[in-house]
Amino acid sequence: MSTDADAEAEGTARGRGGRRGSWIVPVTAIVMGGVFLAIYLGHHDIGMAVAGLVVMLGYAVVLVFGSRRSEALSLLRGQSSDxxxxxxxxxxxxxxxxxxxxxxxxxxxxxxxxxxxxxxxxxxxxxxxxxxxxxxxxxxxxx
Missing domain, CATH: 4.10.860 (DNA Excision Repair, Uvrb; Chain A)
Structure with a gap:
């Protein structure tokens, strides 16, 4: 039987490192990839623009899929509920x-x-x- 305190604790854990909080780092990585893309395209450096975007997208993908199997990647993704x-x-x-x-x-x-x-x-x-x-x-x- 679950109590109100249990539900509140679960909600707090989810907000800090659970499902909702775990998307902040990957989304930030993707946004930063877009920022790198825009900056380097503005400087007419296509190679660095693409490289910056690819590195940040790769980081986000590794965090999302790797966090299911790796505690370290889970923590880097922002999933620390204990x-x-x-x-x-x-x-x-x-x-x-x-x-x-x-x-x-x-x-x-x-x-x-x-x-x-x-x-x-x-x-x-x-x-x-x-x-x-x-x-x-x-x-x-x-x-």
């Missing part, structure tokens, strides 16, 4: 942040040594650091 999946997403996000910050700092150092282009790297480093500090403050206050 605690384990959310934990994996959080750890992956943390690793991504740390690697990205190292790349940004490395890019800043290299561009500083070369003597040009360091403003862009410095601004990206500032955004990454600022967001990390602000989100840490907000999340510690929320509980």
């Amino acid at each position: 605690e384990r999946g959310r934990s994996i997403e959080q750890r992956a996000s943390s690793v991504t942040l740390h690697v990205l910050v190292m790349v940004l700092v490395g890019g800043f150092i290299v561009s500083t040594v070369r003597g040009h282009g360091q403003d862009t790297w410095a601004n990206l480093c500032a955004v990454a650091g600022g967001v990390y500090i602000l989100s840490t403050i907000v999340l510690t206050r929320r509980g």
Whole structure:
């Protein structure tokens, strides 16, 4: 016998990572493929236009069909309705942040040594650091 709480929990899970939520990433990939197509056609680069579209369509297809058999592809598609999946997403996000910050700092150092282009790297480093500090403050206050 199902209760109202069970139905609400199921609806929440479906919204976060179930059927409805699982189409956001593939649809976004398809839209981005169209954006790449338009940008590169605007620059008269047909090869990159087609390549960008094909890569993004391929990614969407792999996610849609592969997520049925692969937990990793399921998570990449946005289907994380249990605690384990959310934990994996959080750890992956943390690793991504740390690697990205190292790349940004490395890019800043290299561009500083070369003597040009360091403003862009410095601004990206500032955004990454600022967001990390602000989100840490907000999340510690929320509980």
